[in-house]
Amino acid sequence: MNAHKRPDHFDLELAATPAAPRDKLLPSHVSWSAMSRFVGRLLKGGADRQKFASRLLIFLYVGSTRRYSAVLLIWIILLIIFRTHLGPYSIPIPSGILECTPSWHKAGIVGPKPPDPTLVSQAWLQLEKIFDAHPPQPTSIPYKIWDVNNAQANWELIKGWIQISEVDANATRVVHRHLVENLPDYPSKQYSGRGIIMLAGGKWSEYAATSLGVLRELGSTLPVEVWMKDENDIKEGWCEGLEKEGMACRLLSDYMDIAKITKGYQFKIFTMLYSSFEEFLFLDADNIAIMNPDAIFDSEVFSKTGAVLWPDYWKNPASPWTPYITGASDEAAKVWDEELTTESGQLLWSKHRHWKSLCLAAYYNYYGPQYYWTLISQGHAGWGDKDTFPTALQALREPYHKIPHDLRTVFVNGTLHGIGMLQASPMNEEAFEPMFFHANMYKWSIRDYFCTGCYPTAGDPNRGYFENPGATINPHLKECRRILAKLDYVAIDLEPPIWKSMERTACRSVWRDDGLCARTRDYMTKAFGFQFKIGKVAAALGLEAEPCLEIA
Numbered sequence: 152m153n154a155h156k157r158p159d160h161f162d163l164e165l166a167a168t169p170a171a172p173r174d175k176l177l178p179s180h181v182s183w184s185a186m187s188r189f190v191g192r193l194l195k196g197g198a199d200r201q202k203f204a205s206r207l208l209i210f211l212y213v214g215s216t217r218r219y220s221a222v223l224l225i226w227i228i229l230l231i232i233f234r235t236h237l238g239p240y241s242i243p244i245p246s247g248i249l250e251c252t253p254s255w256h257k258a259g260i261v262g263p264k265p266p267d268p269t270l271v272s273q274a275w276l277q278l279e280k281i282f283d284a285h286p287p288q289p290t291s292i293p294y295k296i297w298d299v300n301n302a303q304a305n306w307e308l309i310k311g312w313i314q315i316s317e318v319d320a321n322a323t324r325v326v327h328r329h330l331v332e333n334l335p336d337y338p339s340k341q342y343s344g345r346g347i348i349m350l351a352g353g354k355w356s357e358y359a360a361t362s363l364g365v366l367r368e369l370g371s372t373l374p375v376e377v378w379m380k381d382e383n384d385i386k387e388g389w390c391e392g393l394e395k396e397g398m399a400c401r402l403l404s405d406y407m408d409i410a411k412i413t414k415g416y417q418f419k420i421f422t423m424l425y426s427s428f429e430e431f432l433f434l435d436a437d438n439i440a441i442m443n444p445d446a447i448f449d450s451e452v453f454s455k456t457g458a459v460l461w462p463d464y465w466k467n468p469a470s471p472w473t474p475y476i477t478g479a480s481d482e483a484a485k486v487w488d489e490e491l492t493t494e495s496g497q498l499l500w501s502k503h504r505h506w507k508s509l510c511l512a513a514y515y516n517y518y519g520p521q522y523y524w525t526l527i528s529q530g531h532a533g534w535g536d537k538d539t540f541p542t543a544l545q546a547l548r549e550p551y552h553k554i555p556h557d558l559r560t561v562f563v564n565g566t567l568h569g570i571g572m573l574q575a576s577p578m579n580e581e582a583f584e585p586m587f588f589h590a591n592m593y594k595w596s597i598r599d600y601f602c603t604g605c606y607p608t609a610g611d612p613n614r615g616y617f618e619n620p621g622a623t624i625n626p627h628l629k630e631c632r633r634i635l636a637k638l639d640y641v642a643i644d645l646e647p648p649i650w651k652s653m654e655r656t657a658c659r660s661v662w663r664d665d666g667l668c669a670r671t672r673d674y675m676t677k678a679f680g681f682q683f684k685i686g687k688v689a690a691a692l693g694l695e696a697e698p699c700l701e702i703a
Contacts, residue, residue: 260397263346263374266427270341271406275424277335278510279407282517285330288322291521297468297531312529313470320472320483327476330514331547337506342429345448346374350422351436352384357596357662359436360389364652367396369443373432376401378422380409388661401425413520416535419495420509420516429503434587435496437594441645442576442586447499450578457504458551460541461574461587462558463494468531469538476526477546492528494558495537496589497574505551511543512536556583561645562636563593568623570635585641593624593634595649597657600628601670617670631677650675 292313347366351359359377366375374397379385381404390400403409403418406425412418423433430448434440453459467490474480502509515523516536527542528534544551556575563570570593576586593616598605602615616622617629627634635646654675658668675681 260372262397262399263376263427268405271425275407281333282514285326287522292525294525295530309468310471315472324476334507334510337503342502344428345430346428348376348422348426348431348433349436350378350419352379355436356386358594360656361595361652362439365439365648368648371443371445373445376426386661417516419536420513430501433498438496438587438589441588447577452552452577456550456552457501459499459577460493461554462491465492467492468529469527470529473526479545493537493541497587505549508543508547508549512539515539563623564633564636597653597667601667631674633678647679
């Protein structure tokens with residue numbers, strides 16, 4: 152022992168020695184280390200401040216019982232500060248007024264369990280083998296873009312737009328029937344529970360960050376699986392942050408050879424097949440909930456049918472051969488042209504009730520670009536996966552519910568330019584009650600809105616709207632005006648929760664950027680009267696707490 156130091160001197164090395172006096176009052180090495188790091192974090196964590204924090208703790212712990220009591224008091228105060236400024240919360244939004252609350256995080260949400268890669272991969276290989284053995288005849292039909300002067304389908308255009316011979320139709324009908332006979336039964340041990348599925352990756356992860364942020368703002372506690380193609384799609388650090396919110400990243404490349412997939416729309420159906428959920432709500436990355444969607448799994452229409460679909464703008468332009476080839480009809484017929492097409496930005500599905508139709512929809516997408524997308528949509532708007540789902544359900548004569556309310560367009564404030572679509576809740580059959588805002592035109596990414604210099608070419612149409620004078624919303628961002636026109640039939644203001652999520656992305660996420668954060672907060676303050684606050688005590692201690700937001 153150093154003779155120049157008393158045994159109770161608050162020396163870091165001495166206090167950590169097992170033989171030190173009053174060792175019964177000393178915390179364990181683990182708890183002492185954790186508390187010193189915590190105090191150091193509160194003191195903004197420089198080396199000198201961390202050393203001071205350590206010495207302060209030791210001094211208090213090795214002192215008298217009075218000092219020990221003081222430590223407990225300090226801990227209580229610090230925990231109160233921590234809980235007040237960093238704790239979990241949820242935000243009810245009954246009237247467009249956002250409460251000033253301490254943190255975005257939703258603590259305690261249990262994330263999804265990972266799918267068994269062996270089981271999923273084997274199941275897909277079995278299904279892929281069946282698909283490969285049953286190609287349509289011929290394997291492709293010419294893709295012909297729909298006449299832009301005839302936006303809505305009419306029978307005269309529908310029946311002659313794509314030419315398919317009776318011989319070819321009969322051959323493909325036989326192949327389709329054999330395929331259906333070989334579809335596998337539902338693997339009951341492979342899936343369980345309910346959850347939300349989203350396909351992200353690359354730039355779409357930025358849209359997903361906004362959508363997922365709003366989900367938790369609205370109080371959703373469902374587990375979420377965020378799917379991407381492969382590791383090249385992952386934004387470093389993002390998945391670790393999602394785990395704290397009861398969300399998990401999944402890679403399609405872990406379960407299949409993605410090189411065989413040529414179109415982005417094809418990936419959606421595979422996220423549904425591979426997901427661990429037995430019942431799922433699929434949301435496009437640019438689809439933003441405006442009501443907590445958790446309760447729709449218990450809605451009457453889903454309980455009755457096990458599948459809920461939403462309408463699109465257009466009448467169904469499917470080839471008259473479609474119901475014949477798929478077995479829904481015994482002849483080429485004008486069957487579906489008065490029904491609106493499906494908008495698949497949201498999809499509610501039960502695997503155990505509609506497993507074979509989900510597999511059949513996967514088959515239609517597997518051969519989608521070369522055959523089935525053109526058969527079903529004939530090159531009309533929405534050519535892709537969206538109408539493969541009702542086609543599969545109708546082919547197998549399985550029940551489903553189509554939302555009876557037409558979607559509604561959301562316009563840019565002060566203009567007649569559409570910015571997105573509102574889709575109704577399945578829990579209100581009597582009146583249109585919006586639940587989803589699908590931003591199919593201007594998507595909500597903080598980099599898209601406020602990034603400057605992200606695109607070196609001045610004429611690049613993808614550059615940020617803030618610096619692109621050709622963007623409809625450019626003057627709104629420049630002049631700090633709200634983007635979305637207010638809607639009389641919507642009880643809440645759609646826009647503030649979106650900006651809350653965008654602000655978090657700009658200021659406290661893996662996309663954090665000081666310039667983006669400053670521009671975002673300036674816009675929110677001037678456009679909506681947001682206030683950015685942090686408690687005086689927390690500020691004095693240098694806490695890196697998330698500021699709370701409110702509308703003045």
